[in-house]
Amino acid sequence: MDTSTNPLASSLGERIRDLSATHPVAIRRITSLAPVWTLLAMFIFFGLASPNFLTVRNLENILRQMSVLAVFATGMTFVLLLGEIDLSIAAVAGVSAMISATLFTKSGAAEPIPLLAALAAAILAGFISGFFSARFRIPTFMTTLAMQLIAGGMTTYLSKGRVITQITDVSEFLGSGRIGGPNGFPVIVVVAATSLLVGHLVLRYTRFGRYIYMTGASKPAARLAGVNTNRILLMVLTICGFTAGLAGVVGMGRLHSALPDAIPSYLMDTIGAVVLGGTSLMGGRGGIPQTLVGLLIYITLRNGLDNIPTIDIYLRDFITGWVLLVALVINTVFAGRTERDKTI
Amino acid sequence: MDNTPILELKNISMRFRSVQALKDVDFDLREGEVHALVGENGAGKSTMMRILAGIYNDYEGTYIFGGKPVRFRNPHDALEQGIGMIHQELSVIPSLTVAENLYLGRQPLTRWGMVDWRKMRQNAEKELEHLGFNLDVQRNLEQYPLGTQQVVEVLRAIVSGAHVLIMDEPTSALSPAEVEELLALVDRLREQKRSIIYISHFLExxxxxxxxxxxxxNGEKIATLTREEASMNTLISLILGREVDYTPRGHHEIRSDTHKLLEVKGLTADVFQNIDFDIGExxxxxxxxAIGAGHxxxxxxxFGLYTFDSGTIAVDGQVFPPKHSARYAIxxxxxxATESxxxxxxxxxxxxxNVTMPHLKHIGRYIPTQDQELAIATPVIQKVNVVPPDPMNPVGKLSGGNQQKVAIARWLTFPPKVFITSEPTRGMDVGAKNEVLNILRQFRNDGFGVLVVSSEPETVLAIADRVLVMSRGQIVARMVNENLDKDALMRLI
Known part of the structure; x- marks a missing residue:
């Protein structure tokens, strides 16, 4: 069908697709970077609207606010690329922090025992979800929902509802430490960057990473090529458990305390940021660079609105929601990702 | 039998883009008649049946039903008038009860708008008794065998008020006993003066x-015969036509003492039983x-992607463990290469x-680099002559024939011992077909074993040295491909 002769008959998405077909390289490069343009537009807007936004101090703030989410998002990117979901990350992070804090305060265990125990618990949680999903073909939506309750319940049991404010030096360092004196570079940003970088290298350059993309794009195709898709699922959920645990420990260091409840917004913020960047919920498309951009947009939006004093504080979530929706539309339409409806 | 037709097609034509699916076809159906529709794949059976059932309505010609010209807008419209269609794939819901399935989408309601379960059950029992079936309407359908599920599907159409039933390959997935059950139902429906259009590959x-x-x-009506006029021979010659059946034969010597590369013994699963065969070097x-035969x-x-219950598979003397994975097979x-x-x-x-997908393990140590992958993939992409040959193109942009070449080429990089391919040439034009067949011949000439699985007799006859015919889960014939023709194959299924 030649849509160029009848522009009215085609949707905006199709026209952009046609455009990228006729001017392949240049246009496609510009449109596929739509999330980056969105981010730039936000920076320009907030920079003009608020005198405090484009200060070194605030930019560092953005990075620090982003860091815990970035660790979560690394694992979540793996899971979403596979076309699966992990609903337990916030709860797993909570239990990891609580295990570390409990071991430190009640049993007097010295590092690295609290840290290792916290991470081991998180890895185990991911492994259990993955095992039951792979072995019994239970959707990850359900196994990780169960794990959310298990991990959350464990946190409640350990904490008895009390906040623990004594945490290990290692957690403190990871979450709030600075390299090079009191005004040095925040360690938490280094942790987040390392997590994203390692995730990127694994996804982009290893056989395992390729198997994840293959399985996410088409499970039958991966199986026909001899990929053990069950093992991939198990490994990916285990990795996501690990990053959730790490995020839990780092988040505890940032807040200087282990909380008796998971922070539920972590889960939705993570999924939101990853998908906003361009990683498909259906699997097979996206990656860590996309996740990084998604995180930046997400946090910039929140931080930027905080920096405009004229905005009613009670309207902030309302506005955030609308801007998010607009950003999503822009990212989907301009990246040519609107899907042709093929169902009968 | 009453000879006035209750349904008539006159000069029906239908095209899909460049393909003329039906050309000036006439057809009529009488009350209390079973009228079968036969022809090769692509002869126009499906198109015609979809016109009859109201799925296609942009045809040329006249459709007369109940004495009046009609043009149904959709299948629902046709069903309202009493024309029901039974699809090849079951559309009953196994997890619901027999009664629920019979009244799917038209459950009787109480005056409060709730489902009237009692009435539904009673109606279902009454209807089944009337039709002469003894089923427990409260049992879940999945507890009954497949044949019964198929019967319930037919009964549902009748309970919905269908007087004309269109049945598309209703027996292709059934066992012989289940076929008997279904044919008995067809006979009973005929006695009740219902009319049936029956489409089947099985000429017997x-x-x-x-x-x-x-x-x-080829989209044209060749003849309409009464049962007395028809025989296996006349049907086959009419279906195939008098055209010269030219099938290029591979002039290939078969040695009886060749080394066996693949040996299959007593392989049994739900859809096939006791399969024995081997493939030599x-x-x-x-x-x-036929479709549904289990092949x-x-x-x-x-290949390890369909669990079997018993039997053994051995490649080059090495017996596979039970429940082997696809990785193990590779x-x-x-x-x-699958049919899809x-x-x-x-x-x-x-x-x-796509070419390197199954072989990443053998490329690079831990990290396959793009250069290494290209070095391995490019020669085979050229060897099978993918057009355009740029290895960086997405596969989705290629034509069907070229996609198939990619699907085959991936196995040339690290050659296997036995190559299994399902429908290697489906939906391709003649040129692409020949290219793909030549690639398979090359495999053979290099000393590999090749298994070509197909529901297209032309493909099998054009390429195979030996032919196995499978019907309803069993191998029913084994022949050397000498002087075989479509005729011979169609008799066997």
């Missing part, structure tokens, strides 16, 4: 059940069967990535 079945038989070929074996699932079972010299290119290729990914 057709000769047994039909009052009249209409033969289609430098041999192409064709496995032919495609057999191919998957060999590592031990089997390869498999869509399923085996990643359409958005570059050609070279």
């Amino acid at each position: 079945e057709v000769l047994h059940v039909a009052d009249r038989i209409t033969i289609l070929r 430098g041999e192409i074996v064709g496995l032919y069967g 495609f699932d057999l191919a998957r079972a060999l 590592d031990h010299g089997l390869s498999y 290119r869509r399923k085996s290729l990643l359409m958005d990914h570059a050609i070279y990535r």
Whole structure:
């Protein structure tokens, strides 16, 4: 069908697709970077609207606010690329922090025992979800929902509802430490960057990473090529458990305390940021660079609105929601990702 | 029998873009008649039946129903008038009860708008008794065998008020006993003065059940015969036509003492039983069967993607463990290209990535680099002559024939011992077909074993050295491909 002769008959998405077909390289490069343009537009807007936004101090703030989410998002990117979901990350992070804090305060265990125990618990949680999903073909939506309750319940049991404010030096360092004196570079940003970088290298350059993309794009195709898709699922959920645990420990260091409840917004913020960047919920498309951009947009939006004093504080979530929706539309339409409806 | 037709098609034509699916076809159906429709794949049976059932309504010509010209807007419209269609795939819901399935979408309601379960049950019992069936309407349908589920599907159409039933290959997935059950139902419906259009590949079945038989070929109606006029021979010659059946034969010597590369013994699963065969070095074996015969699932079972219950598979003397994985099969010299290119290729990914997919383990130590992958993929992409040959193109942009070449090329990089391919040439034009067949011949000449699984007799006859015919889960014939023709194959299924 030649849509160029009848522009009215085609949707905006199709026209952009046609455009990228006729001017392949240049246009496609510009449109596929739509999330980056969105981010730039936000920076320009907030920079003009608020005198405090484009200060070194605030930019560092953005990075620090982003860091815990970035660790979560690394694992979540793996899971979403596979076309699966992990609903337990916030709860797993909570239990990891609580295990570390409990071991430190009640049993007097010295590092690295609290840290290792916290991470081991998180890895185990991911492994259990993955095992039951792979072995019994239970959707990850359900196994990780169960794990959310298990991990959350464990946190409640350990904490008895009390906040623990004594945490290990290692957690403190990871979450709030600075390299090079009191005004040095925040360690938490280094942790987040390392997590994203390692995730990127694994996804982009290893056989395992390729198997994840293959399985996410088409499970039958991966199986026909001899990929053990069950093992991939198990490994990916285990990795996501690990990053959730790490995020839990780092988040505890940032807040200087282990909380008796998971922070539920972590889960939705993570999924939101990853998908906003361009990683498909259906699997097979996206990656860590996309996740990084998604995180930046997400946090910039929140931080930027905080920096405009004229905005009613009670309207902030309302506005955030609308801007998010607009950003999503822009990212989907301009990246040519609107899907042709093929169902009968 | 009353000879006035209750349904008539006059000069019906239908095209899809460049393909003329039906040309000036006439057809009529009488009350209390079973009228069978036969022809090769692509002869126009499905198109005609979809017109009858109201699925297609942009045809040319006249459709007369109940004495008046009609043009149904959709299948629902047709069903309102009493024309019901039974699809090849079951559309009953196994997890619901028999009664619920019979009244799917038209449950009786109480005056409060709730489902009237009592009435539904009673109505279902009454209807079944009236039709002469003894089923527990409160049991879940999945507790009954497949044949009964198929029967319930037919009964549902009747309970919905259908007087004309269109049945599309209703027996293709059934066991012989279940076929008997279904044919008995057809007989009973005929006694009740209902009319049935019966489409089937199984000519014996057709000769047994039909009052009249209409033969289609290339979108044209060839003849309508009464049961008395028809015989296996006349049907086959009319279906195939008098055209010279030219099938290029591979002039290939078969040695009886060749080394066996693949040996299958007593392989049994739900859809096939006691399969024994072998493939020797430098041999192409064709496995032919009608759709639903179980041959495609057999191919998957060999490759470790369809669980089988008993039997053994051995490649080059090495017996596979039970429940072997596809990885194990690949590592031990089997390869498999499925009948669905869509399923085996990643359409958005570059050609070279699709080629290296199964072999990443052997490329690079831990990290396959793009250069290494290209070095391996490019020669085979050129060897099978993918057009355009740029390995960076996404596979989805290629034509069907070229996609198939990619699906085959991936197994040339690290050659297997036995290559299994299902429907290697489906939906291709003649040129692409020949290219793909030549690639398979090359495999054979290089000393590999090849298994070609197909429901297209032309493909099997064009390429195979030996032919196995499968019907309803069993191998029913084994022949050397000498002087075989379609005729011979069609008699056997």
